[in-house]
Amino acid sequence: MDRVAQGLLDGWQLGNVLAADCPSRGILSHLTNRWGTLVMVALTTGPHRFAELRRKVGGVSERMLSQTLKDLEADGFVLRTAHQVVPPHVDYELTPLGREAAAHVVALVGWIEGALPEIMAGKVQLAAE
Amino acid sequence: MDRVAQGLLDGWQLGNVLAADCPSRGILSHLTNRWGTLVMVALTTGPHRFAELRRKVGGVSERMLSQTLKDLEADGFVLRTAHQVVPPHVDYELTPLGREAAAHVVALVGWIEGALPEIMAGKVQLAAE
């Protein structure tokens, strides 16, 4: 946990995200909506082309992928490079800012995967009650 | 970043979340949907009652809050304690597992708030192009 996160816990600027009209809400939603998170994770391993990303992230439609990438690009997390050739060739990669964001996202996702056995075990407990 | 997250980056179990049918997807969505994230953040400061939580998390409706809490409870992140009195009195708090999850969520949210100036600055850059 970094200084800012600690500050959050201490109450510093706490009202921020919890306030309905804070701009963080928008950024947060791009990073945490159905595909944003997965795309960030996928991009941590380096630049990817559109179709490559689509294959890697199981279940995204082309439409959702392009929309997600557009949002992440607008937030400055993803850099889009279009080589002017035909057929089209476009590369997507994380910006330095994007790599910072991705680190946190990956940490969360990684923790979930690691804790999955424990979480699932807890679920059967709850169900048995 | 913990060992599991690093393993993720190294490709260990990488197909997991990116696979459409991985159970992590469900857990992830509870932690990263519109209200789940905010509720986790709000609960890091200790136990809260329903109405208290509703006031703290700007914009949640009662329906969404109770649904969100139910999901988080089912995942084993939140403990619900109902005191059998009337009028009702119910307390919600993070479980140990929930505190681990919340730490990652808070780290992400905290980073966003801290990086907000930089993110917004980047946006005007992009818009000017």
Add this chain to the structure above:
DNA sequence: GGAAGTACGCACAAATTTGTTAGTATACCG
């Protein structure tokens, strides 16, 4: 020569999420 691949945008439909309203039993406050 036909099929498939590329990186999307558009229009429309379906699915999912979210909000709104009303209702519960009772206690406390003025």
Add this chain to the structure above:
DNA sequence: CGGTATACTAACAAATTTGTGCGTACTTCC
């Protein structure tokens, strides 16, 4: 005695997200 608060749920409506073709302008592979 009337209003407010508590912690919800069910029913229904609205909004938002997501998916599904279809088209593009060309190239490479078979």
